[in-house]
Amino acid sequence: MLSGVYGSNEGLENTPNSPPGCLLPPPSPLVSDRLIAQRAKRLGIPVIPGHRAVLTQPLDHRGTPARLHPGNETAQRILAEDMRARTACLWATPCGRGCSIRANYQSTTVHLPPALSSGNLDIRTDAMVHEVTLGRDGRASGVNFIDRTSGKQQHAAARVVILAASACETVRILLNSKSARSPQGLANSSGKVGRYLMDTVGSDVSGQVPLLESLPPLNEDAADGHQLYVPWWLYQEQQAGKLGFARGYHIEFNGGRRMPGYGTAAGIEWLTGGSYGLKFKQDARRYYGSFVYFDGRGEMIPNENSYCEVDPKVRDKWGIPVLRFHWQWSEHERGQAAHMQRTFVDIIEAMGGKPRDPPQTDGAKAIAPGGSIIHEVGGAIMGSDPKASVTNRWCQTWDVDNLFITDGAVFASNADKNPTLTIMALAWRAADHILERMRRKEL
Ligand code: SF4
Numbered sequence: 001m002l003s004g005v006y007g008s009n010e011g012l013e014n015t016p017n018s019p020p021g022c023l024l025p026p027p028s029p030l031v032s033d034r035l036i037a038q039r040a041k042r043l044g045i046p047v048i049p050g051h052r053a054v055l056t057q058p059l060d061h062r063g064t065p066a067r068l069h070p071g072n073e074t075a076q077r078i079l080a081e082d083m084r085a086r087t088a089c090l091w092a093t094p095c096g097r098g099c100s101i102r103a104n105y106q107s108t109t110v111h112l113p114p115a116l117s118s119g120n121l122d123i124r125t126d127a128m129v130h131e132v133t134l135g136r137d138g139r140a141s142g143v144n145f146i147d148r149t150s151g152k153q154q155h156a157a158a159r160v161v162i163l164a165a166s167a168c169e170t171v172r173i174l175l176n177s178k179s180a181r182s183p184q185g186l187a188n189s190s191g192k193v194g195r196y197l198m199d200t201v202g203s204d205v206s207g208q209v210p211l212l213e214s215l216p217p218l219n220e221d222a223a224d225g226h227q228l229y230v231p232w233w234l235y236q237e238q239q240a241g242k243l244g245f246a247r248g249y250h251i252e253f254n255g256g257r258r259m260p261g262y263g264t265a266a267g268i269e270w271l272t273g274g275s276y277g278l279k280f281k282q283d284a285r286r287y288y289g290s291f292v293y294f295d296g297r298g299e300m301i302p303n304e305n306s307y308c309e310v311d312p313k314v315r316d317k318w319g320i321p322v323l324r325f326h327w328q329w330s331e332h333e334r335g336q337a338a339h340m341q342r343t344f345v346d347i348i349e350a351m352g353g354k355p356r357d358p359p360q361t362d363g364a365k366a367i368a369p370g371g372s373i374i375h376e377v378g379g380a381i382m383g384s385d386p387k388a389s390v391t392n393r394w395c396q397t398w399d400v401d402n403l404f405i406t407d408g409a410v411f412a413s414n415a416d417k418n419p420t421l422t423i424m425a426l427a428w429r430a431a432d433h434i435l436e437r438m439r440r441k442e443l
Pocket of ligand 1: 054055088089090091092093094095096098099100101102103104222223224
């Protein structure tokens, strides 16, 4: 209701319905999306509107602030003004470069402006935090950081320290916060800091579809991806042991007549065999908009062999020890990647198209390298046992009660869903918990 997520309720096991009023209406799909949906459905593959945090209509700035901040009129007023200033999407610009009208949900435009308006937030930039400091009582007293502009060592004092530096950087700070009390690094009595790193399982296939060639020019301004997507669907086959791997993946796909690029010029040689002059122009016009791209995003099961630790020899330019990484996919992730390849090629062929490359049947070759999908999570996992995890369910470290972690490091598993909105939900829950405990003077 504050982020603004579009989508639809389809009653699927993988994508449970949201409460009424939560989802905004999804945008209209592209021509290529519609063709993918039609042909994928013939193969028994469900295609539904994606869930994406982009406003398709203005937010309810009258009702939502009171629900989010009951009894706090100042917060309600600030939030209502800020929500009113956010505008519905124009469908015309690349969201990855930031959204000046704030239709796109991102912390810099949605959460930080109202927090700054409250007068209770200072943002300190260019600060390379490398260590959490402890008081004599063993509780966190603040952080040490290097000012990147002056190179000087500085300290920020705190009643509560919350690390949200991204999973691996948070781990790095904890492991570099060594003391006589915590020689293995802070909050690491379990020995689990740095352990169970995960990324998303990724594999991709592209292809060309003659049915989409030489379409008349039309306005295809749309969401920057994810009008439609495929949630994981093969539960029954998996239960019957037909797949050979655990867990599942979703499919993101793209097509359409966007900004022409490599894929519409030099990238057509695999179809034309190479052309020049007038023939090249004709080929470019013919093939522009006829390409489709499929990306699988699957669940990785945490394992003992995927972890990071402080490198004993290498330091960054600030003199801060860096991390070194160890990574191992299991047969489950490799099996998913090989299955993605076969599925994407099946869909392209069902569209009457051809894949650019044959499907890679070797999962070890089909899978993207660990870390490359940049959904790194884990490393300071939450759990119910202090001996087997780093934080409790409130993202509070077991060892230091005023130290919290609110990024992806606390993920104990990495479902196929992209992690950002789950990170935000966990952070919100932790923030509510911290506020309540501060009110009770317990923190
Ligand atoms: S397309 Fe993306 S960047 Fe452009 S208005 Fe919509 S959300 Fe913002």
